[in-house]
Amino acid sequence: MQRDEHKTTIYGHLVRVPELPFWGRVTIDLQIGLITKIERGEHLEADHMFGGDCLIFAGLGDVHDHLREDNTGKQNYKEDYTTGAAAALHGGVVHVSAMPNTVDPVIGGQQFQWHRNRVRELDHPVVILNYIGVDATTRPLGKAGEYPYKVYFGKSVGTLTVTYGDELDTILGHYREERVSFHVEYEPIVQMSVGGRTHSDRRPVECVNEGLRLLLPLIEKHGIKAKLCHWSTGGKSFEIIAEYRARGCDIELEVSPLHLYFDTSMTDEDPSLWMKVQMNPAIQAPQHRSDLIKGLKNGFIQYLANDHAPHTEEEKFSAFGQFKNQFPGKTNKEIADIVRDNSPDLFAEICVRNNTSGAPWLDTHGLICCWLMREHGFTPQDIARVASYNPGVFVNRFLPFQFLDRDFGKGFGDLAEGYMGSLTVLNTKKETVVDRKDLKTKVGWSPLEGETLPGAVEAVFIAGVRY
């Protein structure tokens, strides 16, 4: 084969939606960063060769991340664009979309511009997009469909919050036909449930379902193209969503690895898990988890989305801060260890109290894809659909308005001519022990720490360059 320094070739088992994996060679033009050729066939020569243990996907994408950095810098101790992007790359993720609930929320053109300038200045190989937050004071930035918006219906983390249905009606009236992602939890039910024993009791299924009952008629009324974030419940909520989809509403769903991996049977058995898995909305009973896994596999749910939400361990163990006076100089986690050794019952009781919600997930994204294939019977094409193709379709429409002077060709999500030369190679035969020394997130811990996951991220290519 003729060596061409402006091109790179990659050979292996290629995965596209909806085909079966096939042997083939991808050619990427390094000057434009795009795929110029896909050839089918076995035993083709290439610069980068991957064997039968590996699957080659169009680069994985994540449509829901909290990267923390903003002009105040106040939360840069948790994460910043550079460390968040490094965690993404480590997890096999080539594009991420940052949520707007930073300390100075991204709600207007000025803040949005600050973030776009910052992303441009950093010039990280991982492509970073920004959502724009919505509240009672905001209006769309451009023409319908040019920017991704986020509404916090219910209080989560940060100050961007819409509490009541009539308030939401007025707001969505300004965002007709726009593409809006929603956090859905009905705050009055959360308030009624504050006395609950565990985080799931304090944020019960009903607060999600009631939020949904209020939200979907408004989505229909205002022609919103909706994406419901980190979906946490099956059962009734699936029925309500199916009913509105049947009426022609555009409603997509994300599910987070946390809701796919954990349920309340596990936290009942080991309350210390709450320190890793508290998030909003809360994990629920095993039946919900199994509905979510099934829904992601059969296409009811469109996106595997991390909701990467880094908090420090000190913040995750915040309920143990009440003993600070007794243990001067100790961290919350050190205090938790002492309490556990001295009084297991007291330890269990403090663990179920309210701590900080959210966990870092970008580092382990590729491993979760391998786990879904190995443990839950996802086909490689299923993974390509929920982790690569659908996230690609979601962001491609926004790229020209976020990167004014960069050409992404046909964008992300497919192994085809004209698409980005960004590929994720997963080794499905290896195993990976999740170890904090390997993590790139600034907070340096993972809910999966110590677990052995099937698979490994073998290689990541961005615009043809191997990382």
Ligand SMILES: [Zn+2]
């Ligand atoms: Zn989130």
